[in-house]
Amino acid sequence: MTAPAQVGPSPVGGGPAVSADREEFLADVGDRIRAERHARGWTQDQLGRRSGLSRKAIEHMEHGRTSMPLLGLADVCRGLGVTLSALLSESWEMPTAANRERGLTPRQAHILRVAASTGLPLSQVAARVGTTRQVVAARLSESYRLLGVAHLPQRERRAAAVRVAEDRGLFNDRHEVDAA
Template sequence: MTAPTRTGPSPSGGGPTASPDLDDLTASIGDRIRAERLHRGWSQAHLGTRAGLTKKHVGAIESGHTTLPVVRLAQLCHGLGMSMSDLLSDQWVMPERKVPQLLTPRQVQILTEARTGAPLSQIAVRVGMPRESVSARMSEVYRLLGVADLPRGRREAAIRAAEERGLLEPAVLDDAA
């Protein structure tokens, strides 16, 4: 028995055409969704909130690790503010990634220090500010990066969100240690 072949016109106008590789198609759609999200400067959590999905689900879709029902695709396109036909079009072009300048240089400095895991009192000494001012700036950073609603781990979430948006260079791990 032979594998089923999708019938219909081929690009050359002749007989049947082979079905597309569904894994490649899923990965391509995930790549397009990621590109559109990054173009807007959004985190996966932010797109998930807009689309009514979890951050984990958005991540799985973007990485091509899950099938994408039409309903989920419609939710994501609605969250992105674009039509499914635009996202799936052969005319779609990868947008340039926007790097929003959400944070002031002082906020970036504080967030960079926060990446070390030091307590606020040490960060305050390092940046030459009162602890209360550092705390207030960190709260503002959480709000600007869309992680203020998270109950725990906001520092790590803020650092990840800032790295995703190109506001902080990703941390470099020292392999020599």
């Protein structure tokens, strides 16, 4: 029986360096995938859906039981919202509460949902959610930045933000009602 692989940078420079022990490398990458998934509070099924892979494929990767095809590993990284280079980097760190992907506040989620579902101008969205146009604009801008869609053309941004938020499980209807 082999010792479990350590997650995080190794004492000799970090990163899952390809070594003579291929199993250890695969276990280290698998541990990183599992740590990233756990940091987001996702199941293997959820990561599989986000990655376009089966739960079984995610399980095999996390346990180092398969040589990971590059495209499969890239799909998992896309599903996690991390780059392949970041996952394999010597500077990769175990996700913690301080460096996890930040979600939307209940207020941001509520404003985004109202703005996207109605298609109204900001002044009318503001009237519906009981605030000013400036506050709506600020909350939407921050939401777009957090969701990685700020670079998109304005006409596409709202719908893309909703899709990303739903894919990441960032909408919580109960909290949105509380924010209203």
